[in-house]
Amino acid sequence: MNGPINTYELIEKYCLDLMDDREKLFYEMEIEKNPALKSAVHEHKTLMLSFEHMQDRDFIHSTLDHIHSSSRSNTDAVLNQLKLHVNKYWKTASVAASVAFMASILTFMVARSVYQRDNRNSVIQLKGYINNIEKEQKKINNEIAKVKKKVAPVPEGPSKYTGTSFALTQNGYIVTNFHVVDGYSKIFTFTADNVGHQTEVVVTDAENDLAILKITESDFKFGAKIPYSVKKSNPSIAQRIYSLGFPKEDIVYNEGYISSTTGFEGDSSHYQLELPSSSGMSGSPIVDESGNIVGIISDKLSQSEGITFAIKSKALLNLIKKLPKDFNSNEIASNQLKADSRSTQVKKIQPFVCVVKVYND
Amino acid sequence: MGSNSQFNMSDESLISSLACGDTKAVQYIYKSFYPTIEKMVFKMNGSVDDAYDIFQDSVTIVYEKAKADDLHLSCQLSTYIVSVAKNLWLKKLSKNKRQSVSVLYDDMEESVAVDSDISHFHEFENNVTKLQDCFIKIGEPCNTLLKAFYVDNKSMQEIAINFGYTNTDNAKTQKYKCLNRLRKLFFNKNENEFLNERTY
Numbered sequence: 359m360n361g362p363i364n365t366y367e368l369i370e371k372y373c374l375d376l377m378d379d380r381e382k383l384f385y386e387m388e389i390e391k392n393p394a395l396k397s398a399v400h401e402h403k404t405l406m407l408s409f410e411h412m413q414d415r416d417f418i419h420s421t422l423d424h425i426h427s428s429s430r431s432n433t434d435a436v437l438n439q440l441k442l443h444v445n446k447y448w449k450t451a452s453v454a455a456s457v458a459f460m461a462s463i464l465t466f467m468v469a470r471s472v473y474q475r476d477n478r479n480s481v482i483q484l485k486g487y488i489n490n491i492e493k494e495q496k497k498i499n500n501e502i503a504k505v506k507k508k509v510a511p512v513p514e515g516p517s518k519y520t521g522t523s524f525a526l527t528q529n530g531y532i533v534t535n536f537h538v539v540d541g542y543s544k545i546f547t548f549t550a551d552n553v554g555h556q557t558e559v560v561v562t563d564a565e566n567d568l569a570i571l572k573i574t575e576s577d578f579k580f581g582a583k584i585p586y587s588v589k590k591s592n593p594s595i596a597q598r599i600y601s602l603g604f605p606k607e608d609i610v611y612n613e614g615y616i617s618s619t620t621g622f623e624g625d626s627s628h629y630q631l632e633l634p635s636s637s638g639m640s641g642s643p644i645v646d647e648s649g650n651i652v653g654i655i656s657d658k659l660s661q662s663e664g665i666t667f668a669i670k671s672k673a674l675l676n677l678i679k680k681l682p683k684d685f686n687s688n689e690i691a692s693n694q695l696k697a698d699s700r701s702t703q704v705k706k707i708q709p710f711v712c713v714v715k716v717y718n719d
Numbered sequence: 720m721g722s723n724s725q726f727n728m729s730d731e732s733l734i735s736s737l738a739c740g741d742t743k744a745v746q747y748i749y750k751s752f753y754p755t756i757e758k759m760v761f762k763m764n765g766s767v768d769d770a771y772d773i774f775q776d777s778v779t780i781v782y783e784k785a786k787a788d789d790l791h792l793s794c795q796l797s798t799y800i801v802s803v804a805k806n807l808w809l810k811k812l813s814k815n816k817r818q819s820v821s822v823l824y825d826d827m828e829e830s831v832a833v834d835s836d837i838s839h840f841h842e843f844e845n846n847v848t849k850l851q852d853c854f855i856k857i858g859e860p861c862n863t864l865l866k867a868f869y870v871d872n873k874s875m876q877e878i879a880i881n882f883g884y885t886n887t888d889n890a891k892t893q894k895y896k897c898l899n900r901l902r903k904l905f906f907n908k909n910e911n912e913f914l915n916e917r918t919y
Contacts, residue, residue, distance in 0.1 A: 408843065415775075418782050421745045552884075553893070
């Protein structure tokens, strides 16, 4: 990862004009030699300009909103201005009256019409004032929303236990093993970008070792639609499958096949898989060749290498039925990976596979 | 309309304090020019909201040009800002296919050519719209992280603390990943572009 990051840090340094003359000269020579770099620099500049514009307009908008609303709410000032206008025109009228009575009436009428126009203006201004109250209110609501979404900090120190989980909906429903979260309330889900999100248990099925969790941030969203589906029917023996899980900090891909359609000691809710697995992979999705989720890793035979047990996806679908109404099961009903090569499938699934870490209270 | 205020500021000093982001300058501009522009937009079939929107855009244009030291006026600032507002409003009207208003407000005193400034502004605005769209698409935490760094000017240390990263390097890596995703979305790129290669 260091290569591209360094490249990009240099681009940023160059665009911010933080290079000394010598460095800049060399860098510009390099840019001329390398068209890919040249276009990267150009793109970065465009993005930075857009950011800057966003910043500028935010500054002007918020400053003006403040001035605009306080000037509109200052009704005294508006009234004073109105009085000032009236006085001015009355004075004109009285001067005119001393010259000729007719003229004074005329002037009076002119003054009156001006006064009326001012009145009309103040009505419009009042309307603006109400609009501004609405705007202010919206702003306050936004602030409240911001405070609400204040993210709980990830606890210091090492986690007690880690497992793997994967997304069921874009708004943060995920599934893992019951034994991963059993007895813990401090649960954090680390998405592919390595950011921890506070998570709560929504519904569990201890018998089948399943737990459906929800990331609590109200505005949390996975970056894309769920690409895979959870399969209703059971796959047959010998079918090839693969898994994605977190036995270490980085995601690990493994492949194998279904060696038996029952689990440990004939447990019909499980499969037996010929698939390497290790701790931390509890909760990993088992995916078939066309990108359907067919199971979830639960445990392995401690004495043997390569034998892993997985919960059948049907148990997951049964548990989903117990979820609240805001859970949209359509999201995992269609599979968009059928036509993709294995590596593309994995690349698309990867963002939806997360680490679950539990901490002591 | 400078007469509205108790004291008069020269255009030059106004522009230079605006360039520094002085809110007093923005306030002065509001007091001096907003009533004129509001009246103008009213006359050209606009509402209070329209007038205020147009005014905000006009001040943004003036602010950005002032900041870039690019506001070399051959006329008074008031003439410039009114011309900008008028043109912005005309553009908006023609876009909305409302009635032609050229007849409605041909008695504009004096105006100056502002076309290129306005088209630059619209280009920026389009980019910002696109950017905001991409921000939604990249989701959290990238959205907040990138805005914290590039829009709110937070330091990487602050970001590392706020987002629960163990150190600044992790936060930097994350920022890079996020920016890269944003870049791909913004420029409609496929994944695995050249930046993933290590050829330079």
